[in-house]
Amino acid sequence: MLHMRFWVPGSNTERLRTVFDLKKGLYIWMAICNTAQSMANLVASFANIEWDDPAIGVREKKIVIGAKAIRMLELTGDIDHPDWCLTGHAGFVLEGEFILDIDGVQKALQKGDVFVVEKDVPGHRHIPIVHEGKKVRLLLVDGA
Secondary structure (H helix, E strand, O other), X not given: OEEEEEEOOOOOOEEEEEEOOHHHHHHHHHHHOOOOOOOOOOOOOHHHOOOEEEEOOEEEEEEEEOOEEEEEEEEEOOXXXXXXXXXXXXEEEEEOEEEEEEOOEEEXXXXXXXXXXXXXXXXXXXXXXXXXXXXXXEEEEEOO
């Protein structure tokens, strides 16, 4: 059984959902990030994509579909993220835990959690914080 906590910044409530299998959970997550229809005929595997190291403490695999990018992102405590991120994301925590700081409001997220950070809304700037010696692996949809 997979438990997913859905957290949408700007709301002060978490919505806990119990999902009986991962496939159903990912369909719910895809609906949240508005990609279910555009992904209906997509078959891709991250296994066939090499890891890229765009910054210290960051590895990613990326699939681009139109204006959206689906990324498997791995962050470690060594992450060098000096600036606030202004991109919109919908994310699913695959492994580990981290803190998502959204405009000064910090939220601890862990395996099974889902989050949405919308672009171009007040207070959407954000930055990930990973504790030293730890790592987190995320599935992100950018442009969601």
